[in-house]
Amino acid sequence: MKYLLGIDLGTSSVKTILVDQEGRMIGSETAGYPLEQPFPGWAEQNPKVWWYATVAALDGLFKKSGVDPRQIEGIGLSGQMHGSVFLDENKQVLRPAILWCDQRTAAECEWIEKNVGPEKWNRWVANRPLTGFTAPKILWVKKHEPEIYRHIRHILLPKDYIRFRLTGELATEVSDASGTLLFDVVRRTWSKEMFDVLDIPADWMPAAHESHFVSSVITSEVADRLGLKKGVPVVGGGGDNAAGAVGTGVVKTGRVLVSLGTSGVVFAHSDQPLVDIENRLHSFCHAVAGKWHTMGVILSAAECLKWWRTNVGQQEEQIAKQSGRSVYDVMCEAADTVPPGSNGLLFLPYLLGERTPYADPDARGAFIGMTLRHDKAAMTRAVLEGVAFALRDSLEIMKQLQIPLSEIRVTGGGAKSKVWRQIIADIMGIEVVSLAVDEGPAYGAALLAGEGAGLYPSVEEACENFIRTEDRILPNPERLQRYDEYYKIYRQMYGVLQNQFHRLSELEKQQY
Numbered sequence: 001m002k003y004l005l006g007i008d009l010g011t012s013s014v015k016t017i018l019v020d021q022e023g024r025m026i027g028s029e030t031a032g033y034p035l036e037q038p039f040p041g042w043a044e045q046n047p048k049v050w051w052y053a054t055v056a057a058l059d060g061l062f063k064k065s066g067v068d069p070r071q072i073e074g075i076g077l078s079g080q081m082h083g084s085v086f087l088d089e090n091k092q093v094l095r096p097a098i099l100w101c102d103q104r105t106a107a108e109c110e111w112i113e114k115n116v117g118p119e120k121w122n123r124w125v126a127n128r129p130l131t132g133f134t135a136p137k138i139l140w141v142k143k144h145e146p147e148i149y150r151h152i153r154h155i156l157l158p159k160d161y162i163r164f165r166l167t168g169e170l171a172t173e174v175s176d177a178s179g180t181l182l183f184d185v186v187r188r189t190w191s192k193e194m195f196d197v198l199d200i201p202a203d204w205m206p207a208a209h210e211s212h213f214v215s216s217v218i219t220s221e222v223a224d225r226l227g228l229k230k231g232v233p234v235v236g237g238g239g240d241n242a243a244g245a246v247g248t249g250v251v252k253t254g255r256v257l258v259s260l261g262t263s264g265v266v267f268a269h270s271d272q273p274l275v276d277i278e279n280r281l282h283s284f285c286h287a288v289a290g291k292w293h294t295m296g297v298i299l300s301a302a303e304c305l306k307w308w309r310t311n312v313g314q315q316e317e318q319i320a321k322q323s324g325r326s327v328y329d330v331m332c333e334a335a336d337t338v339p340p341g342s343n344g345l346l347f348l349p350y351l352l353g354e355r356t357p358y359a360d361p362d363a364r365g366a367f368i369g370m371t372l373r374h375d376k377a378a379m380t381r382a383v384l385e386g387v388a389f390a391l392r393d394s395l396e397i398m399k400q401l402q403i404p405l406s407e408i409r410v411t412g413g414g415a416k417s418k419v420w421r422q423i424i425a426d427i428m429g430i431e432v433v434s435l436a437v438d439e440g441p442a443y444g445a446a447l448l449a450g451e452g453a454g455l456y457p458s459v460e461e462a463c464e465n466f467i468r469t470e471d472r473i474l475p476n477p478e479r480l481q482r483y484d485e486y487y488k489i490y491r492q493m494y495g496v497l498q499n500q501f502h503r504l505s506e507l508e509k510q511q512y
C-alpha cells in the first residue's frame with residue numbers, strides 16, 4: 001500500500017494526517033502552539049516553533065499509525081494564509097512571523113489606497129489592500145524595523161517555511177500567493193507592477209507553482225530524521241482555505257465551503273477568475289489547476305467560542321471532564337436549549353477586528369440586547385449565531401454577484417457541532433452538508449500530493465472518488481424567517497457602533 005502525508009499549519013496547531021492511496025484516513029496527530037499578541041491588534045508566531053511542532057506531530061503520527069514511513073509517496077502542505085516569514089541571506093528567520101489576523105498595517109493600507117487605487121490594484125492583483133495581507137506587512141517592517149528590513153532577502157508564507165525546512169527549497173503555489181497583494185491572480189503569476197509601485201524587490205518572493213506541482217523533494221537529513229525514504233516529493237499544496245475546499249470536495253460551481261476555524265470563511269468555487277470590482281470579497285486562485293475562488297473572511301469565528309469558553313467555561317470544563325465529552329459539546333448542547341434569536345440577544349464577533357465585509361482593524365465585539373433573563377446558555381447561543389450572521393454577510397455579497405450557491409460544505413473545528421451546523425443552515429438558508437471524514441485542509445493537501453505523485457489523474461477525480469458526505473441539514477423555514485428579522489438588526493449594528501469602537505481602541509492603545 002502507498003500512503004500520502006498532509007500537513008496543515010493552522011493558527012492554533014499543526015495537523016498531520018496519513019491517507020492511503022484509496023483516500024482512506026489512516027491516522028492524524030496535532031501539536032499546538034500559542035498565538036503571541038505583544039501589543040493590541042498584533043498577532044505573531046515564531047516559525048521555528050511551527051517546525052518543531054510539525055516534527056513532533058509527525059513523530060507521533062508515525063508511532064500511532066504503525067505505518068512504515070518509507071511507504072509514503074508524497075507530501076502536501078497547507079496552512080494559515082498571508083503571514084510573512086522574513087529570512088536573511090543565510091535563510092535564517094529575522095523576526096517572528098506577522099500573521100493573517102495581525103492588524104498593525106492600517107497606515108500602510110491607506111498609503112496603498114492613496115498611491116495605487118482600485119483601478120490599478122484590480123487590474124494587477126484583483127484584490128484591495130487589507131491589513132492581514134502580506135505586502136502591507138513588508139511596508140510596515142520597512143518603516144518600523146529598518147534594521148530588520150535591511151537584512152531581508154527572502155519572504156515566505158507560513159506553510160512554505162515548512163516546505164523550506166523539509167526540502168531546503170524556497171517556493172510557493174498560486175492559492176497562497178494570491179493573498180500577498182503581489183500576485184496577478186488572473187494570470188497566475190507575480191505582478192511586476194505591484195512590486196515596482198511598492199518598491200519591494202520581486203526576487204524576495206519565491207517561485208509560484210500550481211498547487212499539485214512537485215517542485216522539490218525532501219532533504220536526506222529530513223528523510224533520516226523522520227524515517228522517510230529519500231527523495232519523497234513535496235507538492236505546492238494550498239492556502240488553508242483552498243486546500244480545505246479540495247479536502248471537502250468544493251471543486252465545482254455551486255458548492256460553497258464554510259470554514260469554522262479560528263477565522264470563518266465562505267468560499268465559492270469558480271471556473272473563471274471572478275473579480276469583485278468593489279473588493280468586498282477576495283478573488284483568489286484555487287488549488288485546482290486553472291480554477292479560481294471568491295471568498296469572504298471573518299477574523300474570529302470558532303475563536304469566539306474558544307474565547308467564551310476560556311473566560312466563562314470552567315463549570316462546563318468540569319462537566320466535560322466528568323462525562324468524557326468535549327467542553328464545546330457541553331456548551332453547544334446548553335445553547336441548543338435556548339430558542340433561535342437567543343431571546344433577543346445579538347453578538348458581534350469582531351474580537352480581532354474585522355475583514356469581510358467591514359475592513360476595520362478597530363472593530364470590536366459586543367453583546368447587544370442583554371436583560372436579566374439572559375444566562376450563560378443564551379449568551380453561548382448568541383455567540384454561535386453572531387458568527388453565522390457575520391458569515392451571512394459574505395453570502396449576501398455572493399448572491400449579489402450571482403454566484404451559484406447550491407450547497408454549503410462545512411469544515412473546521414466548529415463544524416463538529418451539530419447545533420452550530422443547524423444554526424448555519426437556518427441563518428444562511430442553504431442546505432449544510434458535513435463529511436463522513438472531515439480532515440479539511442490537511443486532507444486536501446494529501447490529495448494534491450496524490451496528484452503530484454502520480455497516484456491520481458486529477459485532484460477533482462480524487463475528490464469525487466473519495467469524499468463522502470454524511471449529514472445533510474436543511475434550513476428550517478420558520479427559523480429562517482425569524483433569523484431574517486434578527487439579521488436585519490445585526491446588519492445595522494456595526495454602523496451604529498463603529499465610531500465608539502474606534503474611540504475605545506484608541507483609548508486602549510494609549511495605555512501601552
Ligand SMILES: Nc1ncnc2c1ncn2[C@@H]1O[C@H](COP(=O)(O)OP(=O)(O)O)[C@@H](O)[C@H]1O
Nearest residue numbers: 010011012261262302306328412413414416417
Ligand atoms: N466539538 C466542537 N464544537 C464546537 N466547536 C468546536 C468543537 N471542537 C472544536 N471547536 C472549535 O474549533 C476551534 C479550532 O478549530 P480549528 O479548525 O482546529 O482551528 P485552526 O485551523 O484555525 O487552528 C476551537 O477553538 C473551538 O472553538
Ligand SMILES: O=C(CO)[C@@H](O)[C@H](O)COP(=O)(O)O
Nearest residue numbers: 010011080081100261262263
Ligand atoms: O486569512 C485567512 C484567509 O484569507 C484565514 O483563513 C487564515 O488562512 C487562517 O485560517 P485558520 O487558521 O482560521 O484556518
